[in-house]
Amino acid sequence: MFDFIQNHILTLIIFIPVIGGLIILFLPERHNLIRWSSLIITLIPFTLSIMLYAGFDRSVSGFSYPGGLQFVERYSWIQAFNIELFLGVDGLSMPMALLCTMLCPLCVLASWGIDKGIKGYFFLFLLLETGMIGVFCALDFFLFFISWEVMLLPMYFLIGVWGGPDREYAAIKFYIYTLIGSLMMLLVIIYMYLSATPHTFDMTRLAQLGAGMEFKTLCWIVLFIGFAIKVPVFPFHTWLPDAHVEAPTAISVILAGVLLKMGTYGMLRVNYMMFPDVTFKMSMFIAVLGMINIIYGAFCAMAQKDLKRLVAYSSISHMGYVLLGMASLTEEGLNGAVLQMFNHGVVAAMLFLLVGVIYDRAHHRRIDGFGGIASVAPNYAVISFLAFFAALGLPGLNSFISEALVLLGAFQKYRIITAVSATGVIITAAYCLWTIQRIFLGKLNEKYAVFPDINAREFISLLPLGILVIVLGIYPHPILALMKPTVRFINNLITGSGI
Amino acid sequence: MGNLESIRYFAPEGFLSVFIITFLIAGLLRRKTFSKSSFSCIAGTAGLFLTLILELCINTGYPDAIVIFSGMLKLDALSHLFKILCISSSILLFLFSYSSRETSDSLKEPMEYALLILSCTLGMMLLVSSSNLLMMYLSLEFLSLTAYMLTGFTDKNEKASEAAMKYLLYGGAASGIMAYGLSLLYGITGSLDYSGIHRFIAENNSGIILYISMIFIFTGLGFKIAAFPFHAWCPDVYEGALTPFTAFLSVGPKAAGFAVIIRFFYQIFTVRGEGDVLTVLGSADWPAMLAIISALTMTFGNLAALRQKNIKRLLAYSSIAHAGYMLMAAASLTILGIVSVFFYLSVYFLMNFGAFLVVIAVSNEFNSDEIEDYEGLAWKNSKGAFLASMFAVFLFSLIGTPPFAGFIGKFYLLLSILQPENPIYWLAVVAVINIIISLYYYARILKTMFLSRRQKGTALSGFERGQYLQYSLMAGLALFSIIFGIYWSPLNNISMLLENFIH
Incomplete structure (x- = not known):
């Protein structure tokens, strides 16, 4: 058996x-x-x-x-x-x-x-x-x-x-x-x-x-x-x-x-592994697209009034880091890209689950329609803080490591593009903090004086993700060790074909 | 082969002819029994089943072709496979008519109805095996005449009579032009026999006149498969005719039409060279002509389908588009192209008959074919959910989404058009764009059935005892649409019999 x-x-x-x-x-x-x-x-x-x-x-x-x-x-x-x-x-x-x-x-x-x-x-x-x-x-x-x-x-x-x-x-x-x-x-x-x-x-x-x-x-x-x-x-x-x-x-x-x-994944598996020589020529092009994704996605996210739409645009921005890391054709960058794919999967899942929780209770998602939720739903607020901080790349949480690796790798090749992309971190921090402030902090919106806190089922669905966010932020080795040899192989394949 | 010797190879058609005459005499003697539509349908089905069994048992001489009646008919893999397809679609027509309330209510003369279907089948069987211009023309006319009559075979609505009239007029004009083309071809080559024409063209240069005659002949053939610009009859006839017959019309005669196209172009105007590479024989570049017509047909069919409100008209335009997809493979000038046409037709047989069966079931409930009456069908009751899910399977198959057979069909078509010996890249791109356009109108039906939460007032009855034949046919067609989408090797092996069709 x-x-x-x-x-x-x-x-x-x-x-x-x-x-x-x-x-x-x-x-x-x-x-x-x-x-x-x-x-x-x-x-x-x-x-x-x-x-x-x-x-x-x-x-x-x-x-x-x-x-x-x-x-x-x-x-x-x-x-x-x-x-x-x-x-x-x-x-x-x-x-x-x-x-x-x-x-x-x-x-x-x-x-x-x-x-x-x-x-x-x-x-x-x-x-x-x-x-x-x-x-x-x-x-x-x-x-x-x-x-x-x-x-x-x-x-x-x-x-x-x-x-x-x-x-x-x-x-x-x-x-x-x-x-x-x-x-x-x-x-x-x-x-x-x-x-x-x-x-x-x-x-x-x-x-x-x-x-x-x-x-x-x-x-x-x-x-x-x-x-x-x-x-x-x-x-x-x-x-x-x-x-x-x-x-x-x-x-x-x-x-x-x-x-x-x-x-x-498809790009790495097919474009990178099957056409390494073309990829080598095209890497600059991917880097530019990655930069646009990071900056454009972050600005769009900042402009949103709907919480779910904000998270959606933040995904575009975060996927930009994956592209940038992929384009760097350095081991750090590629490792960062694959790790970012995993980390963003965890963080975005968490954010969407949290949006679902608040929507189930309030039946709307307007960021301006809330205020002071932290005082009525403290457990929910703590988990949300964790997710948003992970999204903005706070050191000690998982996204920090992957984004840092990506920027580190990309900087070796594209100084200007990476420098511009790095400003995305600031914009991301701005919209994440601003959202936290508008929803959870400030004066309590009277409509939500009675706001049921997160229940056991929702908590269980968020808990494993929360743990991963913290653990991988401190010790990313379990995931990094998986991908390292393959990433090195891809990198050698491409840089080898370019010479 | 001489006439007497030929008769034993003619067993299926011969049996069917005898059956038709017996059916007619018995029907006249026992009018009362035959005037029950269930009896006529069952008797007709039984006759066709026997014909099918005979066809399956008969020696097709594969891989060598057998020419019978002094070159009039040719028995080979092509005629064998397409005959099976045509007989099966006639059987389904009987079963559909039997289970549809629309036909059982409005048929005044079921005996004649059954008789015409049987004759229509005979016409198709002769058509797919004919290898002589005259024989081809006569059997085509035989098929068309029965089809005109069957189109108008209901006095329930005026649309049917109008449709039959339109069909007749268009058909008459098309076959007239075709006859002119045939006479030109005969004039050039001095032969009516396909192999004779082939030999003449191989030896002589025939110039532009060959091209002209080919275009004229294609008018008649294109009319049969509803290719642009000979499609104009199609939507009206599909809408006006009884729905079971519409379903049949979109598969059976279309398959026969494709068989003729393949036989005509690939047997006369093609040479098989070294390494199985096919080349055009003669001065007329027919693959280019077919490719252009294919592109126009699929584009027109899909664009016109976008705005349809009536489900039968929508499926009519969609069937035009599918004819375009299949013509693409016919234009590919590869052996895989011939195989693909048959493969796609078999898959199309499953999904289009299935889709029309759902339309029949729904129109029996609501007495309407308007798409808006499908609103919220999936959420009405368990029968509504069943019908809607079945329809979803057929529609996804028609779109060409895995894991349904329609995807595999499209895969074959694209594979044949991209074959390295004769790739037509632009046509592949046009086809892909068309598939995307087609998604929109198929998805509109899905949207109406599943996505909209408003429900039209009409209530839906539950499962009925008398309709189990209909439900099981539907489930069977859906099941095969899924099975061939996941494991299609059996169908592939059958289609591959066509590999040695050209010698």
């Missing part, structure tokens, strides 16, 4: 959610039963991914099998096209898989209040989880694409049916944007498949594809745009505020915590 789990651990992590979701469809329509079973179903992959974490060999690196990839499983799927169920993790996907499986049970907790179409909700949610983990673990390009696309359907309904007042618009906008990106990706994937001899979707083999530089550059740009829509990178970001604001709390958490990382 144990051996079976050990040998098929990735398959289990990926497919348990969707199988559980199908079972849920056939359970009797009792709300608590469905909630608890979803919670249990999402806890299984989490437990398995802890096993994955424990068994992960932190010393190997490389993008090949046998080689750097671990827990590899390989089964033939469609023989006619050489499509395989080819799964594996390395230092890049391991933290992401961990983040994703960790957030899902917390999101189930945050979805406790859903009562309309509850079966459908949890089925779609679990389907979404399968897609997300699939993207991080797929090493077959076709499987990668299928997982990437499979998320569209649940996401459309989760935003569109269970979302806020403007949900119809947000859902279709999200769908169209993402579909544009993924169809562009599909064309490149097909092209790469056809250029390889023999035809293959195996990503490790496609990485060695020899082709003309012009062709590669074109592929690189198209793929980059496809991923950039998901991140989202500046001109393609407009779907994000709508989708985040209208989505129900748990889905905002997934969007900010996992889906955005998929964009940068």
Whole structure:
């Protein structure tokens, strides 16, 4: 039994959610039963991914099998096209898989209040989880694409049916944007498949594809745009505020915590690992985009009146650090970028959960509509302070380390861009503190004289994140050690190809 | 092969012809029994099932083709597979008519209805295997005439008569032009037989006149598959005709039309060279023509569908768009292109029939085909949720989202158009843009059913005992749409029979 789990651990992590979701469809329509079973179903992959974490060999690196990839499983799927169920993790996907499986049970907790179409909700949610983990673990390009696309359907309904007042618009906008990106990706994937001899979707083999530089550059740009829509990178970001604001709390958490990382993960996995020479030429371009994201996102966040929209724009700003770190092509920068992906997943999830808590009580999210909440809901206030301080990069909390690493790495290459980006830290601090002041401090708004403090369920969903924020702020080694060899490998690959 | 020898290869069609005559005589003798629409439908289904079994058992001579009746008909993988597809769609038409309240109420002469469907099937079977210009033209006309009659086969609404009239007029004009094209082709080559024409073109240079005749002939074929600019009949006919027949019209005759297009262009005007590379034979660059028509067809279909309020019209325009996607593969001039057309048609068979079945079920409830009546369907009761989820599966498949079969179909089409020997990049980009446009109107139906919280007043009845056939058909089609989206090797292996279609 144990051996079976050990040998098929990735398959289990990926497919348990969707199988559980199908079972849920056939359970009797009792709300608590469905909630608890979803919670249990999402806890299984989490437990398995802890096993994955424990068994992960932190010393190997490389993008090949046998080689750097671990827990590899390989089964033939469609023989006619050489499509395989080819799964594996390395230092890049391991933290992401961990983040994703960790957030899902917390999101189930945050979805406790859903009562309309509850079966459908949890089925779609679990389907979404399968897609997300699939993207991080797929090493077959076709499987990668299928997982990437499979998320569209649940996401459309989760935003569109269970979302806020403007949900119809947000859902279709999200769908169209993402579909544009993924169809562009599909064309490149097909092209790469056809250029390889023999035809293959195996990503490790496609990485060695020899082709003309012009062709590669074109592929690189198209793929980059496809991923950039998901991140989202500046001109393609407009779907994000709508989708985040209208989505129900748990889905905002997934969007900010996992889906955005998929964009940068895709860039690192595909653009960086498969086209290192083009990446070397394009790094400046990525750095500029990262800088725009940081500054633009931060200024937009500052201008928002709606708390959830503010958090959404802050995500754009924080993803800018990931881009900047990636563009630096130094070990510090890349480590910082991947760590920032993990850290932002934790912090953004926390912020969205906190917004959900306040919205459940006040039924609005206008920042100006509150005041002095700290005096009536002290526990809630403390956790919110922690989250906002983490977001603004207070030393001792997790984001500080990743942002510092990013700036440290980037400064070695782009002095001016990094200097400009660093001002983003100040703007971020400004809007975070200003928000804290307007909501939690000052005179108590009489309307909220009776404001129930955070309850046990909400507290439990926030607690693990809060602990991570503090622990990783002091001792980031558990996550950094996972990614270090892989990051070094990527860095050598790219700087080596540029010479 | 001589006529007498040919008869045993003609068993399915022969059986169907005998069955039609028997059906007619029996129907006249026992008018009362046959005037029950359930009886006629079941009898017709039984006949088609036997035909299907015969077709499955018969020796197609694969991988070698068998030419029967002195070159009139050709039995090969193409005719075999498309015949199966056409017979299956006729069977579904019977089952749909049987389970639809619309047809059982408004059919005054079910015997004649069944008879026409059977004749229509015979027409399609002959059409997909014909390898002679005359035979092709006659079976095309046979198919069209029965289709005109079936379109107007209800006195319930005036739209049906109008649609039938329009269909007839357009069809008459199209086939007239086509006949002119055929006569030109005959004039150039002096042969009606496909292989004879092929031989003549390989040896002689025929100049611009070949191109002209090809365009004229394509008018008739394009009319059958509703390609732009020969599509104008399509929305009116789809809206006016009985919904089961509309569903059939969007799949069966369209499949037959594609079979003719493939046979005509790939058997006469194509040479298979070294390493399975296909090249155009003759002076006419037909792949370019098909590529342009394909781009226009899909773009027009999708743009026109954006503003439709009636679900049947919307699906009509969407079927125009899908014809455009399939033409793309037909224009690819690769073997995979032929395979892809069949693969896509099989997938399209599942999802389009499924979508129309939901439309039938809903219009039986509300007596309406307006999209606004679908509002909040998913939240009305368990039947509403069932219908809406089924519709969602078919619509997502039509959009081309994994894990549904429609995505795999589009994957094949894009793969065939990007084949290294003859890639048409611009068409792939046009197709991708079109898929994005199509998302918008399909999602609008989804939005109406699932997202809007307002509910129209009309109540929905629960599951009915008499309708279980309908529900299980729907679930079956949906199930296969999902299965082929996840594991499509069986369908791939069947489609790959077409690999050796060109020698």
